[in-house]
Amino acid sequence: LKLSPALETEISNMFAVGDGAGVSRGLVQSSASGVVAAREILKRRIV
Structure with missing residues (x-):
């Protein structure tokens, strides 16, 4: 998988975490x- 630093995949708003x-x-x-992915998700909800 190609992931951003926040562990987001190439599909917008889809995150890959853990062993998978x-x-x-x-x-x-x-x-x-x-935690990294959750922080990014929460940051987006606040904005």
């Missing part, structure tokens, strides 16, 4: 990737 995104291995890294 292929950018992390393990529970802590997968959880952190979820």
Whole structure:
């Protein structure tokens, strides 16, 4: 998958996180990737 720094895919508003995104291995890294995506989603809702 091609991902932005916020873990968004080439499809607008679709994020890939955790082990399925292929950018992390393990529970802590997968959880952190979820936080990165969640922060981006929340930031967009505020604007």
